[in-house]
Amino acid sequence: MSSPPASSPPAQGARLVVIGAGAVGVTIALHLRRLGHDVTLLSSDAPGSENATSYGNAGWLSPGSVVPISMPGMWKKVPGYLLDAQGPLRLRPSSLPHIWLWLLRFVACGATRARARAIASALRPFLAGAADRHAALAAEAGVPELIQRKGLLIVYPDEAAYRADAFGWQLRRENGVRWNTLDRAALEAVCPGLSPRYGFAAQLPDGAHCADPGGYVAALATLARAQGVHFADGHVDGFVLEAGQVRGVRSSGRVVACDSIIVAAGMGARALGSMLGDSVPLVSERGYHVQVPGLAEEPPLPVMMSDLKFGITPMTGGMRAAGQVEFAPEGAPPDWRRARILLDCLRDGLPLVKIGGFSTVGHWMGNRPSTPDCLPVIGPSPSTRGVFYATGHGHLGLVSAPWTAELIGRMIGGDTVPEAAPYDPARFLRFRL
Ligand SMILES: Cc1cc2nc3c(=O)[nH]c(=O)nc-3n(C[C@H](O)[C@H](O)[C@H](O)COP(=O)(O)OP(=O)(O)OC[C@H]3O[C@@H](n4cnc5c(N)ncnc54)[C@H](O)[C@@H]3O)c2cc1C
Structure with missing residues (x-):
């Protein structure tokens, strides 16, 4: 350097x-x-x-986000994601000539445990105590209600799927993140109405969310x-x-x-x-959201579906599902199919909630400014x-x-x-x- x-x-x-x-x-x-x-x-x-x-993100203020996006073994999962048209990752081939070098470096940056560990500890200072800092700012700005301290949930199909993420949880432990696990009955009590697909969860009590980032x-x-x-x-x-x-x-x-x-x-x-x-x-990791108006308390706290890689956040303007990573040429128009996928995931995750068609929900695309x-x-x-x-x-x-x-x-x-x-x-x- x-x-x-x-x-x-x-x-x-x-x-x-x-x-x-x-x-x-x-x-x-x-x-x-x-x-x-x-x-x-x-x-x-x-x-x-x-x-x-900053307008359309998922609003998560999570100490648990120390786990880098690039992790050991990620390269093995990428082809599966890309082949799944409904999956969380899309790469438009026309973007490849501009980003292949960035992609290689990105996959390599977290490819070993030692590298992922170094990234996690460098991210920690931004995340630990962030909920307190945001709560203080929001209070001073006269909008204390926009920072909600209800914790965060990361849900898994079963305990085996949670255990498969063991290294991620190890990184969280090493960086002072607290959580407790929930079986299906406990999960149902904390977040009623969640799809029966989800039988296990980790609850982060120190996590918070912003209920209207814009x-x-x-x-x-x-x-x-x-x-x-x-x-x-x-x-x-x-x-x-x-x-x-x-x-x-x-x-x-x-x-x-x-x-x-x-x-x-x-x-x-x-x-x-x-x-x-x-x-x-x-490079822009483009992401999308859909927002269902009139459902501001649904679910009662933010939930991340670990298998489908998207989050649901209760916002003042409605229930927001945010996620997807899309690599596209600069300036390419949004591909709203990515937002429709989020709407399908939302219906799947909360089957008891009545959700109208795509034309009845808000939709948005934004550019995550990402380094390699x-x-x-x-x-x-x-x-x-x-x-x-x-x-x-x-x-x-x-x-x-x-x-x-x-x-x-x-x-x-x-x-x-x-x-x-x-x-x-x-x-x-x-x-x-
Ligand atoms: C789907 C999705 C979900 C996300 N979820 C979360 C989350 O839960 N938690 C979290 O912490 N982050 C989340 N993020 C990431 C987060 O939203 C971004 O990292 C963050 O908004 C970046 O903020 P910023 O201020 O750097 O950029 P921006 O919010 O993009 O602001 C940049 C500003 O710079 C201005 N600008 C640009 N170029 C010029 C120029 N030449 N001259 C003058 N002005 C210029 C733009 O007009 C804009 O106002 C998410 C992102 C997405 C897409």
Whole structure:
């Protein structure tokens, strides 16, 4: 890993521009403002917009998400998933020329127990205590009801299927995650009406969920505005640089002058990185949701179907089923068949609930900004002084936002942050997509 260019920290009261008003950017802007900086949040979309991935996610704030997506033996399961038209994974062949290198590195990153273990311990600080951090933020923003602390359920067909996941549970244990197991009778008591297919479960009492991720981001933005963060609309399309130091951000023909910028633009960080000469090798793992209106308490707590790889979350706007991973060429239109699969899974998982046809449910597609090593990109630009990245959170951007903001706050303040080494953008210096 190369060291970042020498950069004197911006003084308190420095002019900072945060690019991107998703969960990550808004949380960072709020935190930096509290540290006394002059913060402008510049984004193509308004906070809470449906266009941001932060709008439509499953809302899980799970300490158990330390288990990386890339795990030993994953490569053996992938062909089966791909051959199953109703399965949780789809790869459009036309995307392969652009992503094959990323895919190889992704499969390799968790291919041994030692590697998966290293990823899990690097993810832990984002997840442990995340429910507390989000609850405090939501309370301050006047929306305490949006962070619900009812625990989380991961359900399995039977105990043997749970035991087959033993390494994942071992990683959770090693990282301080607490859970208890439930047999069918206990599961029925906690989550009535679940399909009889599910005979065993793990319950994570410290897990929580956000009951309206878009509304939550919008509420945090309102709080940030009240605390003095400036908001500007606009798509960033260039930078003003002087002798390797950023001096301004270009957006729609105007320049916003600044001392430092934080690129928190989700998938958009890849293009912004290339404008600066940095490699931010993000690939979109596209995901979908369907939301059945009028069923806000159904099920009573979030449930992950381990076999079908999707989650059901009770949201204020209805019951949301979220999941699927689709690799498609950039800009390709959504394939709503993926959302229909989620609707079928939902019917299957909760057979007693009356659910109308596809036209009666809300549906959405978003881009998980994913790195080839399952870890986010947080830290200084290898090429340009005054530029910091905060992106690449993949499946975990909502839960990870507060800890990301704390790391960025320390970096901007000039601290060395040794525990952020695994997220250093410089690790991708020689990896270009
Ligand atoms: C189906 C699904 C389920 C998920 N479930 C969960 C979950 O349960 N828990 C969890 O923690 N995570 C979950 N995630 C992942 C999570 O949603 C993302 O990691 C997170 O939303 C990323 O947030 P972000 O702020 O980095 O990006 P975004 O929310 O995408 O925001 C990026 C912002 O940057 C702006 N932008 C981009 N480019 C530019 C530019 N050039 N100029 C100006 N602005 C720009 C965009 O307009 C947007 O507002 C899920 C994702 C999906 C798809």
